[in-house]
Amino acid sequence: MTRSKRAFLFLFVLMAVFFLINTPMVWKWMYPIKYEKEILEASSRYQVDPYLILAVIRSESGFQPDRVSKKGAIGLMQVMPETAEWIVEQANLQPSGENYLYDPVMNIHIGTWYLSFLEKRYEGDPVKMIAAYNAGPGKVSSWLAKEQWNGKRETIEDIPFGETRLYVQRVLYYHDRYQNIYSNMLE
Template sequence: MKPGRRAALILLILMSVFLLLNTPLVWKWMYPIKFQQEIVTASNKYNVDPYLILAVIRSESSFKTDRVSKKGAVGLMQIMPDTAAWIVQQAGFKPKDNQYLYDPVMNIHIGTWYLNFLLERYEGDLVKVIAAYNAGPGKVSGWLSNEQWSGQREHIEDIPFGETRQYVQRVLYYHDRYKKVYGKDLQ
């Protein structure tokens, strides 16, 4: 095969692969949604963007209901048991048993209630909410009042904790990606 034809064939193959990878079906395979109905229900009930819930779940557990972190966070939305107990008391949830954080429905409702709580506390500022979900609202409020971090997306690199900094970047990435892939399909 002549070099010119070989280059054209390679270019054609590369373009075909690119077009194949750039289809909605492939994007939805790369960014799946599990527990969609539960997420939409909690989103509507607690007035939280469903793409934020998805991004948190994807970042925290990759949709694995039995995930437990090294620090003890449990379930889809990786909720610390002490935080969950506080939320259950504040929100008036009635868990069936002491394993409720492993129940995807309960975990999604508790995590989404907490996201709503943080959204109210930080006046809807998504970046601060995501940071507080990871590090805790006390830490984030301290960083803001001590001017260690401005709270702005453009200054994520100033977040004092590397884990929180990477977490915020990851959740924002997944939030943007899910929103782009699914558009209004999730509403």
């Protein structure tokens, strides 16, 4: 094969890949929705953006309900057992069994209730909510009070914890992706 034919073939393959990637089918394959019914139910019940729930689940567990973090967070939304106990009491939930954090339905309800709690605490500001979901509301409130971070999306790089900074960026990225791909499908 001549050099010009290889170059043409390479260019053709690149163009084909570009056009394939920009199809809705490929985007939906890259950003799947799992547990759609459960997410929509929790979203409606606790008035939380379903795309945010999807983004948190994708960031936290990659949709793996049996995921356990090094720190001990469990399930799809990676909820710490102590936080889950507090939420179960506050939200008057009725989990069945002691391994309820592994149950996708219960885990989604617990995590979504917590996002709703954080949404109220931070007056609907998703950036602060996401940061607090990762670092805890005490840390985020402290950063805001000490003016270490102003809580805005434009200043995420000022978040004092690198893990939280990357987490917020990742969740916002996934949120925007899911919203663009599935716009109006989940609402």
